[in-house]
Amino acid sequence: MSRRIAVYPGSFDPIHNGHLDIIERCRPLYDEMIIAVLANETKKPLFSDAERVEIIAELMAGQPECRVESFSGLLVDYMESRGARVVVRGLRAVSDFEYEFQMALMNRRLDPNIETVFMAPADGYSYVSSRLVKEVFQLGGDVSALVPKLVERRLREKYGKAAR
Ligand code: PNS
Numbered sequence: 001m002s003r004r005i006a007v008y009p010g011s012f013d014p015i016h017n018g019h020l021d022i023i024e025r026c027r028p029l030y031d032e033m034i035i036a037v038l039a040n041e042t043k044k045p046l047f048s049d050a051e052r053v054e055i056i057a058e059l060m061a062g063q064p065e066c067r068v069e070s071f072s073g074l075l076v077d078y079m080e081s082r083g084a085r086v087v088v089r090g091l092r093a094v095s096d097f098e099y100e101f102q103m104a105l106m107n108r109r110l111d112p113n114i115e116t117v118f119m120a121p122a123d124g125y126s127y128v129s130s131r132l133v134k135e136v137f138q139l140g141g142d143v144s145a146l147v148p149k150l151v152e153r154r155l156r157e158k159y160g161k162a163a164r
Helices: 017-029 049-059 075-082 094-110 130-138 149-159
Strands: 005-010 032-038 066-071 086-090 115-119
Touching (some): 086 094
Parallel strands (some): 005 032
């Protein structure tokens, strides 16, 4: 039987507890999970793709069924290169729906073999986004319940001592 491989793509700039919650929920459902970090410098990420991959790899240590890679170009092409058919995306709120629905249908148009699976995070994370984590941290707010310790440390290194 072929291995069930799920790809969880995203910017992950940086990864937060809502993302980790989705990974935890997906892990038992698939034989392998690839966390695919979009390498797109035009989005001007705070963390380079190498840094984002490094952070996630450290967080996934000890979970051999999860691996992390960066990708560029079309997601469907990357998926084909990995023999994966399932895209996993978190749906936090209705506001996410339109964008996610568009992407799911476009990906299906590009490759009819691809299916998108939407997962709801724990309700405590429904408002958490990488953008807000960065903004709150930069302005001195407490993000300790929203990101792992490692990410908090890396944010501190990026923003310097002025932030928390
Ligand atoms: O975390 P994000 O930024 O919402 O993730 C968006 C992502 C990476 C899933 C999306 O931008 C993507 O798949 N980019 C790759 C390029 C591509 O395939 N574009 C067409 C998809 S409809």
